[in-house]
Amino acid sequence: MTASHRCDAIAVVDDDPRLRQLVGGYLSQEGYEVFEAENGSALSSILQRRAIDLIVLDVLLPGEDGFSVCRRLRATGTRTPIIMLSAKAEDADRIAGLTMGADDYVCKPCNPRELRARIQAILRRSPPKEEPGGPSIANEVVRFGPFEFNMGTRTLRRDGRILGITTVQIAILKVLVRHTGQPMSREKLAQVARGRELGAFDRSLDVQVSRLRKLLEDGAFSYIQTVWGVGYMFEPSGKDGGIRYPSGPGHAASW
Structure with missing residues (x-):
């Protein structure tokens, strides 16, 4: 493991298998457990089966696009951090992604080290994980x-x-x-x-x-x-x- 981080699992969502393998392979080398999904439905299946610490979500997905996936997850109460990844670099697209609940918006092509740095920055701001069965950090x-x-x-x-x-x-x-x-x-x-x-x-x-x-x-x-x-x-x-x-x-x- 070459990076010091608290994240256990990252979901990489992109319909391009080559890009999934590229991003997923790099993050795996950095010590993350990576789960790949080709669309929003596959992501939902992953989220149903296990805990995910962060989602890297492509915007241009077939069917339900990344904006819609992000909006749906936030509407159902999912607080998992989301980094949107897109070739669309216009300000309007960035604003749309952040408005729908994304934590960050990264334009393609991007340096893998930059993506890793953004992941680490988001996770540093996340609250510490609770012990199973332990008291909640917030008095909920x-x-x-x-x-x-x-x-x-x-x-x-x-x-x-x-x-x-x-x-x-x-x-x-x-x-x-x-x-x-x-x-x-x-x-x-x-x-x-x-x-x-x-x-x-x-x-x-x-x-x-x-x-x-x-x-x-x-x-x-x-x-x-x-x-x-x-x-x-x-x-x-x-x-x-x-x-x-x-x-x-x-x-x-x-x-």
């Missing part, structure tokens, strides 16, 4: 139905009464809540919540999710839903109409 509190989940104090309450919840269940709930409405594969949930890969015959995650689902039942409804063929999802649309975010210092949920 999320309320849904009769429940209140405080990620800072790692407490779960129902109608004001503290419920017993394990560290693993806290880690799982944190990940699901932060990706509300987004199906999470078992593999990605295990990686983010437990900090390790899921074994081929490892059913411990499903056992913990099952217990968490029962804990979060509100009548016949549970806020943890199974998405068949994918994994699990936090569904906030309970009897009271959905998720609520308390206002005030130290109580802003982070998405």
Whole structure:
């Protein structure tokens, strides 16, 4: 590893396989774990399966272009840093990319070392990673139905009464809540919540999710839903109409 950085995984999205291999190969040599995608759909599949620390996103993609992909990701609450890569160098294009939620805009052709420097600069500004199951750095509190989940104090309450919840269940709930409405594969949930890969015959995650689902039942409804063929999802649309975010210092949920 020749670079000192905190990033584990980068997704390189470009319909040109030669460019993907060029950028991906260079970043791999710099110690990053690289995942290649040819379009927005392939990127979504990657994001569903595992945690990605930064996305290098080409603008001129077939079908859903890079601007639309960026806008869609931000609309669903994805906060993963995005660097847009494009041969379109006009000010209007740069402004459009940044306005839609990109963190940086780099024009092709670019020096790979410049791209690496921009990646490192963005990641230096990112908040430090939390330990799986540990308290959130920001004192995030999320309320849904009769429940209140405080990620800072790692407490779960129902109608004001503290419920017993394990560290693993806290880690799982944190990940699901932060990706509300987004199906999470078992593999990605295990990686983010437990900090390790899921074994081929490892059913411990499903056992913990099952217990968490029962804990979060509100009548016949549970806020943890199974998405068949994918994994699990936090569904906030309970009897009271959905998720609520308390206002005030130290109580802003982070998405």
